[in-house]
Amino acid sequence: MTELELNNKPKVHAKLSVMLALLKAFKLVELLTLTNCLLAIVAIVYSLMLPVKALALLMLVVSLGIFYVALRIRIDITLFERWDSFEMDALDDALRKINSKHHTGRTLEARLQGSYSLFKLGLLSILVQFCLLMILVWLA
DSSP states (O other), X not given: OOHHHHHOHHHHHHHHHHHHHHHHTTHHHHHHHXXXXXXXXXXXXXXXXXXXXXXXXXXXHHHHHHHHHHHHHHHXXXXXXXXXXXXXXXXXXXXXXXXXXXXXXXXXXXXXXXXXXXXXXXXXXXXXXXXXXXXXXXXX
């Protein structure tokens, strides 16, 4: 944590609490995506129309992206829940070993903004998936 963050623990706690609540709400998106995946698989298996099968396959591809975002969000949730117990250099070293593209030395604010961007990307992806589902239903 930066010097400013260390001196203002209530503010840090409030920011982390709000972000954790938001990120934990993403679980609903995961469940909706899983349901949409099942519908897409049914469409692939039972539909005789090639455009329906193609849209269903595209829905599955979008689902993979959403599940990747969900995985990253779950990692962020775990890290933010334990934020007070981390030494930042050690955390960055551990994350860099997992992902060589990890950006080191980021502030808490930057990390929260990155998580929020992931959250928005996931919401946009589920919206795309629902649009594909509506087109799929219209074609079927």
